[in-house]
Amino acid sequence: MTTTNHLALPLIAAAQAMKHVTHNEALALLDALVHLAVAGTAADAPAEPAEGMRLLVDPAPTGAFAGQAGRIALFDAGAWRFLAPQAGWRLYDAAADAVLVHDGAAWRPIGDFVPDPVELPQLGIGTAPDATNRLAAKLNAALFTALRAAEGGSGDLRFVLDKEGAAGTVSQLYQAGFSGRAETGLIGDDDFRIRVSADGATWRDGLRIAAATGEASFPSGLPGLGAGWRNLLINPTFAVNQRGFAGxxxxxxxxxxxxxxxxxxxxxxxxxxxxxxxxxxxxxxxxxxxxxxxxxxxxxxxxxxxxxxxxxxxxxxxxxxxxxxxxxxxxxxxxxxxxxxxxxxxxxxxxxxxxxxxxxxxxxxxxxxxxxxPPGLEETLCRRYFWMGGLDATNRSIAPTAGLDDTHHQALIAFPVAMRAAPACIPSGAGDFALAVDDDTGWAERTLTLLEFLEAGRETARFRLSTGIVTPRGRAGQWRAYGSGRLPFDAEL
The missing domain is CATH 2.60.120.430 (Galactose-binding lectin)
Known part of the structure; x- marks a missing residue:
């Protein structure tokens, strides 16, 4: 009898008698093999098999199944028939709830031929993945939501990104037309950064948080907040010029x-x-x-x-x-x-x-x-190290004085800010200053003949001055500077 090449179905010969027998035999085999499903794997025949029952014969069969390892056992018309599998046959094992594929030598799990969904090498949603972007999605919205406690979850959601080592990068990159514009993450080290780019090539850090200390810095500046956060230099524009340096x-x-x-x-x-x-x-x-x-x-x-x-x-x-x-x-x-x-x-x-x-x-x-x-703040910082008294307009009042004796007065000058240390002072000539005193005939202003720096602390300085004119002891006076009068208090490092 001639059979088909793959399923070995019997063919009706020319002028054959009882053609229905051959035809029915072929139908019976098709009924057994198409959408093949077996009740399970067995080493020997069950005691009371049902008509049409199919089993996968165990690799070590015994009894009625002896010598039929790996074949399909079909109980048909009260007897067991054995069908030899060929490469490509697939079956469903109901007992194991598994799909098997025959490779021409043995039955193997279908997972050997189709990747396990938990270990897909690439996945694309709406677009094709590639060797670099092994997970790719083209869509307008995406949602990640926590598995609720009532559903067996914790109610939390944590999105984890990991890199191999400190020198690597783990980040989220934001692009416009596939050109980078912003990036957040650990970029080249373990400090957290937020950086931006206008062209995808030159990047500027806006925020950096040090991994070791948690300290935040703003490398590109932070307009609008208090000054003095970054620049360690004082008078960095050289705008403060108390000495009157002309260049x-x-x-x-x-x-x-x-x-x-x-x-x-x-x-x-x-x-x-x-x-x-x-x-x-x-x-x-x-x-x-x-x-x-x-x-x-x-x-x-x-x-x-x-x-x-x-x-x-x-x-x-x-x-x-x-x-x-x-x-x-x-x-x-x-x-x-x-x-x-x-x-x-x-x-x-x-x-x-x-x-x-x-x-x-x-x-x-x-x-x-x-x-x-602010300029006022910059000048205040400078005055911790140097302050020039008497710098303003001509005939400016410097300080009140009190008479020490008939010819000498004492003055105490308060600095605008506490200086770094007690300053030195070499005032300009006595002739650049005047003393105004009420000498019982009215206030009279006379040029100094003596100006002596006595001592200074961080906040005040004391001077002795005289016009050489006798005035009543203890009288109050006013110390004034002419246009060129200068009192340079120097506490520079």
Whole structure:
């Protein structure tokens, strides 16, 4: 009898008698094999099988199933028939609740051929995934919601992102037209950052929270909040000028604009009305006990016309770098030497005439927008180190006086802010000042012939002065300055 190639169904031969027998046999086999499902796996025939029962013969069969391992046992017309599987046959095992596929040699779980849904190599929803984006979705909204406690969950929802090590990146990237515009996460280290970009290429940190300390910084500035948060330098625009420095040459160690002095070889320095500085040589500022040893700091300026050599340190131990020329904020990042345990000196040097603006020193490895402090606050910070009394208009009242004897008066001057330490004072000539006293004939103002600085504390200074004219003992007076009268109180570092 001729059979089909795959299911071995009997074929009706030409001029065959009793054709219905062959036809019915083929139908019986199709009935057994199409949508194949077995009741289970058995090593031997059950005692009372039902007509049409199908079983998968165990790999180690016995009894009536001996020698039929892996075949399909069909109970048909009161007898067991055995059907040999071929590659590609699939069956459902009702007892095991499993689907099996025959590979030509043995039955195997369908999971060997179809990925387990919990371990899909790629998945796309509305769009195709690729080797980089192995999970891809194209949709207008997505919802993640917590499994409620009543449903067997905790009611919480935690979205976990993990990276292999500190130097890696784990972040959420926000794009416009597939070009990056904002990013949040751990980017290149374990500090949390929020950063933005206008073009997808240049990125600026808006917020950085240090993993080690939890301290937050705003590397690109924080307009509208109180000043003094970032810039460690005082008078960074060189706008405060209590000494009246007109610009030009400064001798070694001499102060020009407040808090800035020339280096050991001197310097030439000037400031334009709009804030542009022109420097040849070296200027420096000493920062009072900033506790920066071992810290990474960034020194930056705006629009330098040429390279600037910069250094940060103390005594003879300095970290050095170069701020390159260019438009916008230009910077050098340095590590403050561990030996800098007290005051720290910041130096800026131009080998040839160089212009720049807005000097800033801040903790961290990247420059931020220049911090603008109110002018009044900047002047107050300067006056902790230097205050010029008698600087205002001609014939300005400096302080009241009290007579010590017939020819001498004493004056006590209060400083506008407490100075860093008791200051030194070398006043201008006595002839630049006057004393007004009521000498019983009316108030008379006379030029001083004696002006002596006696002593000072952090908040006040005491002077003795005289006009050489006898006045009644104990009379009150008024100490006045002419246009050139100056009282420089110096507590610079």
């Amino acid at each position: 030009g040459a400064l001798a070694a160690g001499a102060y020009g604009f407040d808090r800035w002095k020339a280096g050991a070889a001197g310097a030439t320095l000037s400031r334009a009305w709009e804030g542009t500085l022109t420097l040849t040589g070296l200027v420096e500022q000493v920062i009072e006990s900033p506790d920066l040893r071992g810290e990474t700091v960034t020194l930056s300026v705006s629009d330098p016309s040429g390279p600037l050599s910069v250094s940060v340190g103390a005594d003879t131990v300095f970290a050095s770098g170069t701020i390159p020329a260019g438009a916008g904020r230009r910077a050098a990042t340095l590590q403050v030497p561990w030996e800098a345990v007290g005051d720290v000196t910041v130096r800026i040097e131009a080998a040839s005439e160089t212009t720049f603006r807005q000097v800033q020193l801040e903790a961290g490895a990247s420059p931020s927008a220049f911090e603008r402090r």
